[in-house]
Amino acid sequence: MNWLFLFAFLGILGALAGAGYFMLRRGGQRRDAMARALAVRVGLSVTLFLIILLAWSMGWIEPRGVPIQR
Template structure:
């Protein structure tokens, strides 16, 4: 599970970096930048859904914050 999260996070950062580079270059137009940002949003939503599904299936357990009285 950790590998999936790390790979997805690297993909999200890569798409964000790609959109930033395309924004600064302005050579390929706004369509490429919009596509890169849409990919980033799609990867973020997919990662969120994978984490929710994993918690539902019991593959990961929420620990919460320790409560001290």
């Protein structure tokens, strides 16, 4: 399960980097490519969130909370 989260997070960062590349590139098709890369990033983020909710509801992952330092 951890590998799935890692690959999804790397995919989100890769799509964000691709959008940044297309934003800085010169050319006529850059706006469409940047919008597509950002749409992929949003889609991956929503999918990852839904997978985390599903894994939590199925009991595959458990919240641990933040330990309190006294």
